[in-house]
Amino acid sequence: MLVDLAGGWNPMLGRLAWxxxxxxxxxxxxxxxxxVIGTIIILGLITYYxxxxxxxxxxxxxxxxxxxxxxxxxxxxxxLFRGFIDGLMIRTQQAWAVGTxxxxxxxxxxxxxxxxxxxxxxxxxxxxMILLAATPxxxxxxxxxxxxxxxxxxxxxxxLNALGLWITAAAGALIMISLFVGDFAHNGWFGYAPIFxxxxxxxxxxxxxxxxxxxxxxxxxxxxxxxxxxxIKMRAPGMSWGxxxxxxxxxxxxxxxxLTSFPALQVALGLVAADRYLGAHFFTAGLGGNLMLxxxxxxxxxxxxxxxxxxxxxxxMSEIFPTFSEKPLFGYITMVLASLAIAGVxxxxxxxxxxxxGAGPYVNSAFSVATMLVGIPTGVKVFNWAFTxxxxxxxxxxxxxxxIGALFLLLIGGLTGMMLAVPAINYMVHxxxxxxxxxxxxxxxxxxxxxxxxxxxxPKVFGFKLDEFWAKTMxxxxxxxxxxxxxxxxxxxxxxxxxxxxxxxxxxWHPYLLVMEFGIVVYMISVLAFFALLYVSIRDxxxxxxxxxxxxxxxxxxxxxxxxxxxxxxxxxPHISTRDEVAWRRDNGIDHVQPDHYEDIHMPxxxxxxxxxxxxxxxxGFALVWRIWWLCILSLLAIMALVIYxxxxxxxxxxxxxxxxxxxxxxxxxxxxxxxxxxxxxxGGVLGDAIAYERSDLPPLASQPGSxxxxxxxx
Amino acid sequence: MSxxxxxxxxxxxxxxxxxxxxxxxxxxxxxxMLVATFLVTSHAVPPFGLLxxxxxxAGIAIMAQIYFLLHIDISEHNIWxxxxxxxxxxxxxxxxxxTWWMFSQLYLHTMIMPGMPGMxx
Ligand code: HEM
Ligand SMILES: [Cu+2]
Numbered sequence: 001m002l003v004d005l006a007g008g009w010n011p012m013l014g015r016l017a018w019x020x021x022x023x024x025x026x027x028x029x030x031x032x033x034x035x036v037i038g039t040i041i042i043l044g045l046i047t048y049y050x051x052x053x054x055x056x057x058x059x060x061x062x063x064x065x066x067x068x069x070x071x072x073x074x075x076x077x078x079x080l081f082r083g084f085i086d087g088l089m090i091r092t093q094q095a096w097a098v099g100t101x102x103x104x105x106x107x108x109x110x111x112x113x114x115x116x117x118x119x120x121x122x123x124x125x126x127x128x129m130i131l132l133a134a135t136p137x138x139x140x141x142x143x144x145x146x147x148x149x150x151x152x153x154x155x156x157x158x159x160l161n162a163l164g165l166w167i168t169a170a171a172g173a174l175i176m177i178s179l180f181v182g183d184f185a186h187n188g189w190f191g192y193a194p195i196f197x198x199x200x201x202x203x204x205x206x207x208x209x210x211x212x213x214x215x216x217x218x219x220x221x222x223x224x225x226x227x228x229x230x231x232i233k234m235r236a237p238g239m240s241w242g243x244x245x246x247x248x249x250x251x252x253x254x255x256x257x258x259l260t261s262f263p264a265l266q267v268a269l270g271l272v273a274a275d276r277y278l279g280a281h282f283f284t285a286g287l288g289g290n291l292m293l294x295x296x297x298x299x300x301x302x303x304x305x306x307x308x309x310x311x312x313x314x315x316x317m318s319e320i321f322p323t324f325s326e327k328p329l330f331g332y333i334t335m336v337l338a339s340l341a342i343a344g345v346x347x348x349x350x351x352x353x354x355x356x357x358g359a360g361p362y363v364n365s366a367f368s369v370a371t372m373l374v375g376i377p378t379g380v381k382v383f384n385w386a387f388t389x390x391x392x393x394x395x396x397x398x399x400x401x402x403x404i405g406a407l408f409l410l411l412i413g414g415l416t417g418m419m420l421a422v423p424a425i426n427y428m429v430h431x432x433x434x435x436x437x438x439x440x441x442x443x444x445x446x447x448x449x450x451x452x453x454x455x456x457x458x459p460k461v462f463g464f465k466l467d468e469f470w471a472k473t474m475x476x477x478x479x480x481x482x483x484x485x486x487x488x489x490x491x492x493x494x495x496x497x498x499x500x501x502x503x504x505x506x507x508x509w510h511p512y513l514l515v516m517e518f519g520i521v522v523y524m525i526s527v528l529a530f531f532a533l534l535y536v537s538i539r540d541x542x543x544x545x546x547x548x549x550x551x552x553x554x555x556x557x558x559x560x561x562x563x564x565x566x567x568x569x570x571x572x573x574p575h576i577s578t579r580d581e582v583a584w585r586r587d588n589g590i591d592h593v594q595p596d597h598y599e600d601i602h603m604p605x606x607x608x609x610x611x612x613x614x615x616x617x618x619x620x621g622f623a624l625v626w627r628i629w630w631l632c633i634l635s636l637l638a639i640m641a642l643v644i645y646x647x648x649x650x651x652x653x654x655x656x657x658x659x660x661x662x663x664x665x666x667x668x669x670x671x672x673x674x675x676x677x678x679x680x681x682x683x684g685g686v687l688g689d690a691i692a693y694e695r696s697d698l699p700p701l702a703s704q705p706g707s708x709x710x711x712x713x714x715x
Numbered sequence: 716m717s718x719x720x721x722x723x724x725x726x727x728x729x730x731x732x733x734x735x736x737x738x739x740x741x742x743x744x745x746x747x748m749l750v751a752t753f754l755v756t757s758h759a760v761p762p763f764g765l766l767x768x769x770x771x772x773a774g775i776a777i778m779a780q781i782y783f784l785l786h787i788d789i790s791e792h793n794i795w796x797x798x799x800x801x802x803x804x805x806x807x808x809x810x811x812x813x814t815w816w817m818f819s820q821l822y823l824h825t826m827i828m829p830g831m832p833g834m835x836x
Contacts, residue, residue, distance in 0.1 A: 232795065260806055288762075292821065300810055347809055351817055359821045 003279045005627070006202035014628035015204060020182045026106045027117075032180050061606040063158035064567050065143050066461060068165050072140030073454075075169055080133040080447075082176070084527065086125035088520050091485070093118055095517035099507040110503045118502035119186025120205060124175065126189025127209065130309070131216045132172050134443060137450050138312040139164075139223050142251045144461060146227055148558040149245040151236025151576065153569050156229035158604040159651065160222055166614025168219035171212045174621045178208040182625070185209035188500065190298055191272070193283035193291040198276045204625050206276065210269050211621040217262045217269075218617075224258035227251055236557075238576035245556035245580075246329055249336045250315025253343040254308050260347070261304035268297035277627075292357055299350040307346040310442065311339055313449035314381055317403050319556065320456050321385050324400040325392025326553045328580055331384040338377035338384075345374050355426045364423040371421035378414055382407065395553075398471030402452035405479055406445045413441030416490070434493025437486050444482060451475070459550035463564040464541040470533035477526035484519025488512040545675045549591070555583040560591070562668045568601050568656060571665045598658040598665070605654055609646045613639060732786055740783025747772040747779075 009015050022028045046052060059067060096102060097111030108114045113121065147155055155161045178184045185205040187196045196206045231252050235244075244252075272294065274280040281287040283294040322329045329335060351359065351367040385407060394400070416438040419425050429435060451474075459465045492512050497504070504513065537544065549559045559582045561570050572595040578584045585591040616639045623631035751772045754760055760768060781787045787796045 256802070260802065264810070290818075292818070296814055296817070300814075347806060348813075351813075357817075357821060358824055359817045360824045363817045363820045 003198055003277065005198075009627060011630070012628075014623070014626040014631075016181075016626045016628065020204075021180065022183070027112075028179060035180075056608075057606070060611050061162075061608045063154070063162050063604050063606055063610075065147050065155045065158065065161055066565055066567075068161050069140045069142075069144030070461065072136045072143060072165055072168070075165075075172055076133050076135075076137030076140060079128050079136070079172055081527070083125050083128040083133050084523070086121050086128065088524065089113065089121050090118070090125060091513075091517050091520045093121075093502060094504055095510075095513045097502065098504040098510045098513060100505075113502065115502045116183075116186055119188075119500075120184040122500055123185045123188055123205075123209065124178075127212065128175060129443065130189065130305070131213065132168075132175065134309045134446050134450075135216065135220055136168055136172075138254075138309060138446070139168075139220065141316065141450070141453055141457070142227055142255075142312055143223070145457060145558060146248055146251050147230055147234065148460075148561065148565060148569055149248050149556050150231060150234060150239050151557055151570060151574050152230060152234035153573075153601065154604060155226050156234055157226050159607055159610060159646070160226050162607065162610035163613055164219045164223035164226065166219075166611050167215055167222065167617050170614045170618035170621065171215035171219065173618050174208065174215065174625075175212045177622070178205070178212075182208065190302060191294070193294040194285065196272060196276075197284055206272075207625040210273050210276075211624050214266060214269055215617060215621055217266050220258055221262045221266075224255040224262070227255045228259065236570075236573050236576055239557075240576075243576055243579045243581070245558075246318040246332065246335055247312070247315035247556070250311045250318065250339050253339040254311035254315075257304045257308045257311070257343050257346060261301045261308070264297060265301035265305075268294060268301065271297070292354070295354050295357070296350075299353040302353060303350040304343075304346045306439070306442065307342055309446055311342060313406065313446040314339065316449040316453045316456075317385060317406055318381075320399055320403040320452050321388045322580075323456070323551055323554050324395045324397065324403075325389045326395075327388055327392040328555065328583070329384065330387035330390075331380070332579065334380050335384050338380045341377040342374060345370065345377070349374065352421055352426070355423045356430050368421050368423050372418060375414065375418055378410075382410065382414075397455075398466070398468055398475055399452045399455040401472060401475045402448045402455065405475065406448035406452065409441050409445045409448060409482070413438060413445060416441065429493055431498055432493045433489050433497050433499050436499050437489040437493055440486055440489070444486075451478075456551075457558075459544075459546045460558055460563050460565060462541075463546065464537070464544040465546055465550065466537045467533055467540065467544070470529055470536050474526050474529035474533055477522055477529055481519050481523035481526055484522055485516045486519075488515045488519075547672045547675050549582065549586070553583075555580040557581050560585070562672060566664060566668060568603060568661070571595065571598055571661055594665075594669070598661045600658055601656045601661060602653050603656060605651050607646070607651065609642060613642055616642070736783045736786075740779050743779040743783070744776045747776045 005015065007015070007019075008017070023032075046055065059071065062068065093111045093113045097104070097108070102110045104110045104112070106112050106114075108117075111118075143155070143161065147153070175184070182204040185191070185196065185201070185208065187201065187206060187209070191206075191209065195201060196209075231244075231248055271280070271282040275282055275284065275289075281289040283289050283291055285291060318329055318335060349367055349371040351357075351363065352371045355364050355367070416434070420429065420435065420438055455466050455471050489512075492509055495509065497506070497509055504510070546563055548562055550563055551559075557574065557576070558565075560574055574581070582591060585593075616635050620632060620635040620639065623629075623635060751769045754765060754768055787793075787800055789797050789800065
């Protein structure tokens with residue numbers, strides 16, 4: 001052993017011992033029982049209905065970008081729920097443990113969580129929400145939508161795509177298991193030197209934190225490479241850069257950020273690991289180390305990361321506003337430039353997270369100015385959205401409501417960000433809950449955009465719409481929760497309440513904390529509304545089926561193919577003639593034109609390698625946390641062997657013949673034709689056709705490459 | 716789709732890679748790493764010299780990796796490699812340069828370091 005470990009170590013089990021299982025913890029033990037029972041029920045149900053083969057064949061081994069995207073989103077939603085429960089626990093502790101007279105239970109002097117446990121909860125909350133909820137949700141959407149929007153059949157590297165998902169899932173599993181085996185870090189989601197050094201945090205919590213983050217970073221980098229390569233190489237004929245849907249541009253700029261910044265995180269954490277495992281001194285005060293160097297390295301990644309998550313959200317909003325304003329996006333070029341500018345500036349501002357380090361006036365003012373520069377492209381975007389809606393034919397359905405909510409939160413978050421960017425103000429409010437309120441406003445922009453997109457793209461992926469009533473109910477409840485939690489938080493920030501308090505000494509803050517507790521209860525109800533939304537929508541799915549263009553006013557390429565999207569995406573790759581291809585085709589009455597003949601398609605095979613590699617990375621992470629060296633070496637060797645094996649084996653793929661394709665297409669069209677009839681009976685025929693046939697002055701339809709009017713399935 | 720064939724090993728980016736190149740790149744970076752580690756642990760060189768030597772080692776290792784492992788060059792075939800370089804070099808300068816600047820300013824304000832004006836007092 002290179003370092004001294006508190007509490008034994010043995011070659012077989014490393015640091016693992018019975019005493020590490022918190023079976024006597026009054027919160028965790030019942031939870032553990034519930035989780036075990038839940039798992040048994042789920043596994044039992046799968047076995048009972050004989051779904052194992054289906055699950056393995058259709059989902060666990062799939063390389064289909066849409067299914068992988070759906071699994072990313074499910075992972076993200078599950079982690080969002082876990083993070084939400086953490087948030088509920090934090091709020092409850094702070095509403096309870098106020099003032100010297102507050103009671104305490106479960107071994108805590110005040111409230112119900114001991115300081116050490118509270119520290120773990122807030123660290124896990126932050127890490128989960130940013131890296132295991134927001135990031136997978138966004139990656140999931142990029143995964144599903146980007147290839148369809150550029151007219152590709154799959155990602156550039158389908159197998160790598162699966163690998164990215166399963167490594168991310170391994171990270172999620174690692175942080176979940178830290179609940180029941182050992183404990184989690186108490187050093188905040190971004191960590192502080194030197195408290196995460198072994199002397200000050202001798203447990204395994206920090207190790208869980210390191211390896212969870214390393215795994216997400218790895219998974220997300222792989223995903224980023226894939227999306228970039230897909231956008232660069234796989235565009236359909238005619239899809240020039242100037243015609244790319246705006247969400248694709250947003251994904252492109254976001255993933256450039258991911259690709260360049262995640263390595264910095266991996267290095268930073270690698271050095272922390274060197275300190276903790278090898279006895280190095282990168283971030284200690286002694287032997288030439290430097291504490292602030294950690295903070296520096298972390299935020300070199302950390303700030304770009306916040307833009308990595310907001311840019312796809314901006315992209316989503318840029319798709320939703322035009323659709324429900326029935327107008328093209330205002331200022332396409334400026335929107336693209338703004339995305340790239342935001343990505344560019346995001347590398348230049350990281351010091352604003354530690355203005356108080358004391359680098360002096362020159363450094364602080366330079367970074368202050370750089371930070372404020374971000375306001376320009378962001379402002380451009382906000383005005384573009386506003387002008388898109390200006391004099392548009394607005395439909396305030398649930399997706400639109402969520403998107404507008406995101407816009408309001410962006411305004412609040414952006415302006416408070418500008419305030420924080422002024423060093424003089426920052427010295428006053430740094431490490432106060434004002435900062436917490438700022439970045440929650442920003443991250444809620446993402447959450448709002450994600451729920452907007454869930455509603456907006458759900459019919460594309462599953463073929464039916466979500467229930468409007470419950471989607472709107474959820475929106476209003478969620479927004480009430482947001483207001484009730486974060487308005488008091490801004491106020492408390494100005495009153496000087498610092499972040500991460502496990503005990504609140506100032507009783508004057510109690511009313512605000514109680515309002516926030518009430519707010520989180522309202523959030524809880526909105527989560528229930530979400531479950532109701534899913535239940536009702538799935539129950540009524542037959543009523544809510546949609547055709548190709550679910551909203552009737554959609555603009556970009558994903559709405560050209562069937563809903564649900566067939567696994568090959570497009571039977572014949574579309575030729576792109578303009579930006580907003582679908583809107584153009586609809587306006588010219590050629591949106592239902594079908595190809596006159598089909599050709600063979602080459603598709604990738606499913607593979608079990610990716611999920612096995614994911615499992616092995618989880619084992620590796622677990623072994624590293626507990627310092628079970630033999631298991632580390634074994635899993636690492638297995639990973640290498642499997643990667644090499646797969647690289648040499650390759651994947652020849654398989655062929656869908658033209659005849660099979662035609663059969664499947666006919667089926668899809670038959671299904672769609674039925675929906676069409678239902679739809680027009682119910683909807684009174686306002687959608688689609690009225691707009692589609694307006695222009696009779698256009699060239700005959702047969703000029704469209706590879707298509708003829710004869711097969712129009714609507715007629 | 717500028718290369719109209721399905722065999723990925725025929726792509727020019729893949730063609731320029733050889734196993735000799737990979738081993739050479741791996742060997743060079745490992746040796747440089749070992750040298751740097753040895754110099755640090757043995758305290759053979761005074762601090763400032765050590766800093767210089769390690770930085771030089773790191774610089775050479777980066778070059779070797781870019782050339783031998785990533786095959787990034789500025790040839791016509793690999794235009795996207797050039798794009799990657801155009802992105803990488805400014806970022807490299809930004810992260811290293813700004814870090815250097817902010818920490819030298821920090822030391823100026825908080826620490827008395829050998830060789831800095833603070834020593835005079
Ligand atoms: C208009 C653009 C923005 C500006 C000017 C800005 C400014 C700042 C500043 C100065 C801080 C440091 C506060 C402190 O610790 O004293 C900060 C913190 C933070 N911001 Fe922003 N921000 C902006 C946009 C965003 C976005 C888009 C996100 C994420 C989606 C975000 C997420 C965060 C997070 C997570 C933190 C705090 C991290 C932590 O301390 O745990 N910000 N912001
Ligand atoms: Cu920042």
